[in-house]
Amino acid sequence: MFKDQPRVLVVEDEPAQLEILAYNLESDGFLVSRARDGEEALLLIREDVPDVIVMDWMMPHLSGIEVCRQLKSNPETRSIPIIILSARSEDEDKVRGLEIGADDYVVKPYSVVELMARVRSQLRRSRPFSLGQDIEFEDLIINSETYKVTRGQIDLKLGPIEFRLLKTFMEKPARVWSREELLDRIWGRDVYVETRTVDVHIGRLRKELSRDGGADPIRTVRGVGYSLR
Template sequence: MCAKVLVVEDEDAISHLLSYNLGKEGFDVALAADGDDALIAVDEEKPDLILLDWMLPNVSGVEICRQLRAQVSTRDIPVIMLTARGEEEDRIRGLELGADDYVTKPFSMSELVARMRAVLRRTRPTIAGDVAVFADITLDRETRRVRRAGRDVHLGPTEFRLLDVLMSRPGRVFSREQLLDRVWGTDVYVEIRTVDVHVGRLRKALNRGKERDPIRTVRASGYALDETYSAG
């Protein structure tokens, strides 16, 4: 299961950068451009974590945090504040209002992801870790190891990222274009058939003997991990 993250940020460049990079890290990302949109998004589907910009139009991030903590249904949602404010008194104010952590802009994505996972480990331990599991397949993002039914599966870096994306949402059909964006990135030109080649390599590495193939090909659409697959 992947963590659902709501990014509340009014600067398009930052929000899309976060969406892209967090998506590559296996998070399920939703975006809100202001406080009102954020409250509506939370009401429609509670996220596992909120990245909340301090300075927002209309309703400030500080006020959003206060409102979330005031309601029983949302008070336990972890919040990480994102802000250009670096003064100690501002950090203390944000934490006193209920924020779980505080990251000052500009920040590195690796630091932000590490802080997010640390908060999730405390608050959502079942979905937090750097280990993804699907049936008898285990993917460890920290050690870059994959195991199936107790044996090591040796994958190249591209096949590892491809499996990571598929395991982030078992059952979801990812189009070849979506896989290109998430695995290779939007700033790299790669032919669409390259996806098929690497899926073939991934299948070859995963499947041994009479093991059932967990990857489902959806004609004219793309690929998915088959939710009907079981280790038995």
């Protein structure tokens, strides 16, 4: 089964608040992961990188601010949008959160409707295709309504797997994806597929992208994986 739902990690140590947030996000069409403290959050992020993180400031073991600091100092995770939730309403607390790298800061108590809007706002930056927008990279365009791919003025004919691979690359063009991450992203964790299958489909994607003489936009990072150039 292919996985196109945007993924949100909710990090909250209060069980009732965690479930309310998760319920509303799932009702809004998001795929939700849950963590009850900062250490668990970091473990989940290593296993499955989310598209957005909604995280409480004050938590046991490891605070949301410290998790934010660690994620934003790591090149592999610094682009993940982070929304900090906090009962601290003073301006200096907001400034501290934003200076550490949080992309948004929401004061408790908050409106769930407003928080959903803020999550979608962050997704428009990190994963626009999931919200029905076209995405572009140089002369490549993916149309989110027709699922067409064009390069320059030429329509490309991609299979469903090649389409999803290209979409994944274009949503985060600077990121290097390992074969294992692409398997999880495209095929899902519950399906067994050999890692070399990724190479086969990357080869097919490259062939179609270069069909009319265009340069190959996919970069192979030896020993790591693939990204756009």
